Amino acid sequence: MNWGNGFTKGEQNQLLDVLHKVKDPEIDSVSIIELGMVEKIDGDKQVIHIYLLPTFMGCPALDIIKSTVLKALASIEWIQHANVYYLNDPPWTSDRVTPEGRERLKEFGIAPPPKIDVMKGGWEVSCPYCDSLYTTMENLFGPTACRSILYCKSCKNPFEAMKPLSTLM
Amino acid sequence: MNELLSTEEKRAVIELLYQLADDDFIISYRGSEWLGLAPHIEEDVAFSSISQDTMGHAAMYYQLLEELGEKDRDYLSHARKSNERKNAVLLELVNGEGHYLHEPRYDWAFTVVRHYYYSQAKKVKIESLKQSSYPPLAAAAVKISMELHYHLMHWTVWFTQLLNAGGEAKKRMLKAIAKVEAEFEDVLSLGPLSKEIVKAQLIEEESRLLLSFHANINAVFNDLSIPYKGEFTSLSGRGRFGEHTEDLSEALNTLGEVYHSDPGAVW
Ligand SMILES: [Zn+2]
Numbered sequence: 443m444n445w446g447n448g449f450t451k452g453e454q455n456q457l458l459d460v461l462h463k464v465k466d467p468e469i470d471s472v473s474i475i476e477l478g479m480v481e482k483i484d485g486d487k488q489v490i491h492i493y494l495l496p497t498f499m500g501c502p503a504l505d506i507i508k509s510t511v512l513k514a515l516a517s518i519e520w521i522q523h524a525n526v527y528y529l530n531d532p533p534w535t536s537d538r539v540t541p542e543g544r545e546r547l548k549e550f551g552i553a554p555p556p557k558i559d560v561m562k563g564g565w566e567v568s569c570p571y572c573d574s575l576y577t578t579m580e581n582l583f584g585p586t587a588c589r590s591i592l593y594c595k596s597c598k599n600p601f602e603a604m605k606p607l608s609t610l611m
Numbered sequence: 612m613n614e615l616l617s618t619e620e621k622r623a624v625i626e627l628l629y630q631l632a633d634d635d636f637i638i639s640y641r642g643s644e645w646l647g648l649a650p651h652i653e654e655d656v657a658f659s660s661i662s663q664d665t666m667g668h669a670a671m672y673y674q675l676l677e678e679l680g681e682k683d684r685d686y687l688s689h690a691r692k693s694n695e696r697k698n699a700v701l702l703e704l705v706n707g708e709g710h711y712l713h714e715p716r717y718d719w720a721f722t723v724v725r726h727y728y729y730s731q732a733k734k735v736k737i738e739s740l741k742q743s744s745y746p747p748l749a750a751a752a753v754k755i756s757m758e759l760h761y762h763l764m765h766w767t768v769w770f771t772q773l774l775n776a777g778g779e780a781k782k783r784m785l786k787a788i789a790k791v792e793a794e795f796e797d798v799l800s801l802g803p804l805s806k807e808i809v810k811a812q813l814i815e816e817e818s819r820l821l822l823s824f825h826a827n828i829n830a831v832f833n834d835l836s837i838p839y840k841g842e843f844t845s846l847s848g849r850g851r852f853g854e855h856t857e858d859l860s861e862a863l864n865t866l867g868e869v870y871h872s873d874p875g876a877v878w
Contacts, residue, residue, distance in 0.1 A: 498758060500667025530671070531750035533757065582761060583657035587664055591656075609753055611760035 443475070448486030453520070457483060460514045461492075467503050467510075468586050472546040474507060478538025481529055490515065492526045495534035497607070498587035504528065536606045552589065553603035567603045569594035577601075616745075623807040624745050625679055626697070627814065630802060630851060631736075632672035633698035636688055637859070638729060639665035640866055641702065641722075644711050650719060657765055661726075664758045671754075675747055689870035693860045697802060700850040701725060701794035703859040720783035723773060724791045727766040728828075732798050734763055735823045736814060744812040767831070774835050785837075796843040799824060802851030 445454060461480060462473045474480055474494065482493040492511060496504050508526045515524040536555035539547070544554035548570040556565040568575050574596035581591040582605075589602045616624065642662035649655040673684035681687060696703075702725070707718035737759060740752035773780045799820050801808050809816045825841050832839035848854035 498664060498667065499671055499754060500663040500665070502663075530747070530754050533750070533754045535757075581653045581657060582765060583660040585656065587660055587667075587758075605761065607757045609757065611757045 443480050444482045446482070446484030446486075446491075448484070448490075453487075454483075456518060457490075457515075460518060461511070464507065464510050464514050467506050469547065469550055469552060471550040472543055474511070476540050476543030476546055478540060478543070479507075479534065481532070485525075487520050487522060489523045489525065490521055492524065493529050494526060495532070495538075496528050496530075497534050501587050503586075533607075533609060535608055536604060537608070539604070547604060551601055553592070553601060555604040555606040557606075565606060567592055569597060569599065570601055570603075571599050572597040619807055620811040621679065623804050623811045623813060624748070625676065625681065626802060626804040627808050628672050628676050628679070628748070629697040630699075632669050632676065632687070633696050633850075634702055634729075634733075634798075635665050635669035635672065637696075637698045637862065638702040638726070639663075639669060640862060641704075641706055642726070644706055644715075645717065645722065648715055648717060661762050661765065664762065668755050668758070671751055675751065678747070685870065686874070689867045690874065693855045693863055694853045696850065696853070696855060696859065696863075698850050698859075699794070699797040699800070700845065700848045700854070700856060700859075701791060701798055702729065703850070703856060703862060704794070704847070705858050718783075718787070720773065720780075720787040721790060723766065723769045724784065724787040726762075727770040728791050728795060729798065730759065730763045730766050731827055732795075732820075732824055734759055735799075735820050735827070738823075739815045739820065740813075743814060748813065771831070771835060774837065792840070792842065793844050793846040797845045797848075797850050799843075800845075800849065800851045 449457065458475065461475050464474045466472055466474065466477060477497070479494050479497065480492065481495050483490070484493070485491040492515075494507070494511070508528070511526050512524055515521055537557065539554060547554045551570055553567050553570045556567050566575055567577050569577055569592075572594065574594055576595045577592050578595065579590065580593050580600065584591045584602050588604055590605050591600065592603050593600050639662045642658060642665065645655075645662075646659055647655065649658050669688065670684060673687045676687055677684050682690075704725075706722055707716055709715040709717070734756075737752045737756045740748055741756065743749040743752065770784075773784050775781075799817060801814070801817050805817060808814060814820075825839075828841070829839050847856050
């Protein structure tokens, strides 16, 4: 994540605190910072600009996230005006999810996006409940654009995994 | 960045963006008509997810058009008349007999072949667009390519499995392939401004796109031991030139109903 030079360290921390409270409405244990969606924070106290990266482009949660960010920023008294933009460049890729984000996803019962190179054969996804690698893909496409449905043959639980997205694809 | 484009280049970018946007928009609509009707529940989930992604791609192209001074993206997607649309005719054709609300007897073989061929063509274009001279389009291509990877994977499974199944499945698939190829020239056409589009280095020329397409598809047909003719025509019209069928007018009436009830509404 990049910062413009319009903010003091204290202000940066305050902004981070507030943005950490903005969750993905479809996975409400993970913040947009943990998902790696915040690319840049620029501007100054008069006008602040937040640049976000969409995960999947047709994701219906994008507008909700945008308005939640605006509401969250309204809680900081020194901000006069805020703008939120979505950028396509750089593209969001699943390696942007932070280590904390990967843990939060597991807590929600969703396997974090596998780190392996998807171009070389299938992916290896470990079960978010028992960590077993003895899992099978049931449906590449899940209930939301960013998730697939899998099954764990060890603990016999169905679970979801975040699809890996990589520019190598 | 827009200031750097000459008038001729800007016209070419706009023309190409309409083709890309309208293609994704209408095929995504046809896909959405399958909701609840797909062969099984897993397919229902997968197909609606693919259609949602594809609508996202259309929305992004319409957004780029809006940024170039065209009308707002809701207007561009919903309010433009049939003869203003630049999508390939193949993508607007109905899914089959019947109607979504009354006795839909849609053709799954046609749907699989249309989506498979379209995804392959889209892949060829997207790879070329990654090197586009227009930076917003090149960035969009990188983004779309990641999602398209999964779409193509999905349709490849259906395409090869139904053809390998033999019997009735194979018969219907071969019939669908003939129907799709009879319209497919339009899909890889760059329309009336193709020269300007290529001159501005927005995308490679038609003949090169076609060569890449043939090479990719030929390999798949070889594995299936099916002869690949690769002879395409524009049987029902050339959509890139604004020629369309009654199927498109009807689709536009249906999908525009809510929009036209209150064009100023904020969604
Ligand atoms: Zn398990």
